[in-house]
Amino acid sequence: MQELISRAKELLADNTVARVLGWRAGDLPYNPEAAYFETPESLDEFVYDGFCGANLSKMMIEASKLEGKTLVCLKPCDTYSFNQLIKEHRVDREKAYIIGVGCKGKLDVEKLRKMGIKGIQKITGAKLTDDCENLEIETIYGSKTVSYKDAMLERCHVCKGKEHMIYDEIIGESKDTKDADRFAEVERIEAMSPKERFEFFQKELSKCIRCNACRNACPACSCRRCVFDSTKFDSAQKANVDDFEEKMFHIIRAFHVAGRCTDCGECSRVCPQGIPLHLFNRKFIKDIDQFYGEYQAGADAESKGPLTSFTFEDVEPGIVAERG
């Protein structure tokens, strides 16, 4: 982290960049927040550790409009989102100085809570320079040791790899933390009966409070005016008043990002209700891979997305019924 801070200070000092987009400590040890730093001194507050899960690429949409370059810290998986945003002309590559920051998997405080760990005061072992094998957690009830892996975000178990897709320089080591099948959960649900599937999603989606956190965090869901806030479809809604609307919102949201979603997992990470929203995106990704060939959104900044291209031999929609 120190290397990162000193490099950022240098770039600010020589006016290569006008500001730094990174993280600063929050009021609790596990909730650092995204922040801009405009002076070398302010960078003393800069934080980068295992809890810095937030994907900062979306913030570059606004940062691209600011005067001068913005130094942005992107983890390997964040760079996919950034590429996708370049493809869609939402961010300006020229306005970004990308430091590819190392990542050894990001942590999910909810996982700790599920283990019964409460009253967290201090966590050690989550620094990037650590080997990230174990976490020492001091709580008001005493200290606990937890395997780093067990506290990782779901998305890190299906890590896309340690390579940055786009960067100006890389600082810090990364590790591929993949140890699970990305589509296993989707397949588990597919294997259920329609009634079970319906009940599963009914149960999950009924938790939705329409806080729009998923929409706000998602780098693909970055419309200037969301259809759910506009009059263009007679679909403006403030909150779900009926179970239909939960489904409508989440299906359409997933559809609008289908072929553009990099599977960064921010939607599920930020959902205060713990709804596994990434399942919708994964389902689309799985179908796209199966029907139209494997496609990773954001792997490049040029290719045509699967929903803006076609082949003459594409499968017919009837495949859904045939598949049973």
Next chain:
Amino acid sequence: MQRIGVFVCHCGTNIAATVDVKKVVEMAKMEPGVVHAEDYQYMCSEAGQSKIINAIKEKHLTGVVVCSCSPRMHEATFRKAAEKAGLNPYMVEIANIREHCSWIHKDMEEATKKAVILARAAIAKVNLDAPLQPGESQVTKRALVIGGGIAGIQSALDIADAGYEVDIVEKLPSIGGRMSQLDKTFPTLDCSACILTPKMVEAAAHEKINIYTYSEVEKVSGFVGDFTVDIRKKARSVDMSKCTGCGVCSQKCPSKKIPNEFNRGLNNRSAIYIPFAQAIPNVPVIDRENCIKFKTGKCGACAKNCAAGAIDYEQQDEIVTKKYGAIVVATGFDVIKLDQYDEYAYSQSKDVITSLELERLMNAAGPTKGHLERLSDGKAPKNIVFVQCVGSRCSDNRGKSYCSKICCMYTAKHAMLIRDKYPDTNVTVFYIDVRTPGKNFDEFYRRAVEEYGVNYIKGQVGKVIPQPDGTLMVQASDLLDNKQILMEADMVVLAAAIEPNKDVRKIATMLTASIDTNNFLTEAHAKLRPVESPTAGIFLSGVCQGPKDIPETVAQAGAAAVKAIGLLAKDKLTTNPCTAKADPLACNGCSQCMNVCPYGAISYEDVQVNDHGVRETRRVAVVNNALCQGCGACTVTCPSGAMDLQGFSNRQIIAEVDAICR
């Protein structure tokens, strides 16, 4: 709020017999925005239209719903009427309560209920309609004719005579088409070449006609009045400007064993060849697949012997790009392959031939110089059996469901010609029905039976069995006498079904012209617009639209030409105003819409916007109305809904959905 008038048509009893029109009027009156509703016997009549006009004027209507037949029938009529009354024509919507309701439902209550719902949907749509202004586009005053058979030649001549430039694109080395392969024509027995050749010459000599032979249409873009077409001029390997057409090259060519397509493969040609004596242009072409020079690099006999130095082995395909205002499709037909019809022994016996092969056998320029002889042993046949409907009117999937239309007549012609020239030959025709509608057709057929003694038997041939002695045993049934027949023949002639040229599907796709399950091009209206494709600016000439004989083909070719002339005579066309439109405030500038637009109508511009007080420069989508055809692909790609389609807006379609599901 709109002031809407609803007009319910009885269409005589077409609608009123199944739909309670009074009830529809009564229910429509209760819909939001409706200030006037009435019914009338024929809304499309002069009197019906004046009802609409008067109501618009008297009740100050801002929108009109006509509950009537399909909008494909009368939308234009009612829009014109509204315009006469001073209302923007795009404020008119049609509820299709005839084709989609009264004609398919039997129960009055049910049909009435549905008619009310369809009316509601149309009212809901009009409530959200906005006046639209059509734009204008230029007309390129040149026509393209695809296919150089009699249909294409006739269309081209008619268009050229009206003073417009025409290009004919023919994929074979010469124009002439199927008609050039025929010997005589029914019902007058004129020599086919004698009446076709002057037309070919006229087309070639016409100052307004430009012929691309040995060429194919490669790409079509644009739209009515302004098509851009890439034509591939295949390398002929002969310089057209130098060649004198002397024919020495063909004589000297050592590669002479290539089946002659013009004679249906009944004899051979050389690798460099002129397809037939009257070919236009009278310039040979090198068939590169069979040319020794192209296969091995050695030979070059033609070049050595060409006094004019016209042979050019280096010649390359050339792409010519031209603009056209109208396109006439005249791609013609072929006879079906008979590999599914083993029972007729077509592939086992040389003496079982198709009627088109018989044409070549009887033609003086054909493989036998016009002598009717068996291809197996060169002997004159004494017993000839004709089999009708081979693959036509077929109920299984081996053949075609339709009647090929020309076979009854050409078989009568063949039978008559054979009996005339070789009176000692017995001719038997097996038929399902003899169909002879047409001027002097039935008389012609009766002459074959009565004067020429052709033996017509109603019945089907079950099997043709080649005998060891070279004859053919024909097994058939006589349906009138209800008996089985076993008959010896030395030649069997099959009236194979005709089918559209195999390239027509490719061409239809390029033209976005619709095609039916039999690969015939679809007409805009089966009765009233038989020579137009539903795709504006595309006209249908000849058999590509459906089976036809020569006079019908020529008549239709002329009709297609007139339609094309009518289009070319206009300087400008009004464009469809139902185009896409982007809301600059909601546009993300993501380019997804641009990626799916088939017309390249969407571009991006940096625009100054004032978004509720935020002033900034944004990259936003801009639609070129002259290019946009209004498909709506962009509207669904746009996640924010910034891109919408005028006349079929998101809110309008949702309003229709709501009205139907209410």
Next chain:
Amino acid sequence: MSIEAKEEFRPKIVAFCCNWCSYAGADLAGSSRLVYPADVKIIRVPCSCRVNPMFILRAFEKGADGVILCGCHPGDCHYTTGNYYARRRMTLLFSMLDFIGVENGRTRVEWVSAAEGVKFSQTMNEFVEKIHSLGKNVRLEDIRCRN
């Protein structure tokens, strides 16, 4: 047993038809007097690619029991490529609806040309029958829209 249960189930079916092929095919079915149930109501759209998944979900929300989309056969689109995009969109949407447990027979895409009046009518008869077998759509409707 409620009184409603005795009533015959009349499904609400929305059919989106492209103007150039399928709407004309429906017209041909009409002029050929090829009967299909009155439960089917057609909405004319310029092209199958105009149909937004929002429209389909909206129909279900408002109580539709089945939604069918008809367009030109692949390769025959009046706008050249529209139905290819529609095909991908609908494949993914239908798969998603199936994934969340909506019976997959409630949605269908069928390519119907202007010459296929018979196919149009057959398709509608089949589809209505299918919806009858599935019964009322209760998984996606907005209960406030129940009348």
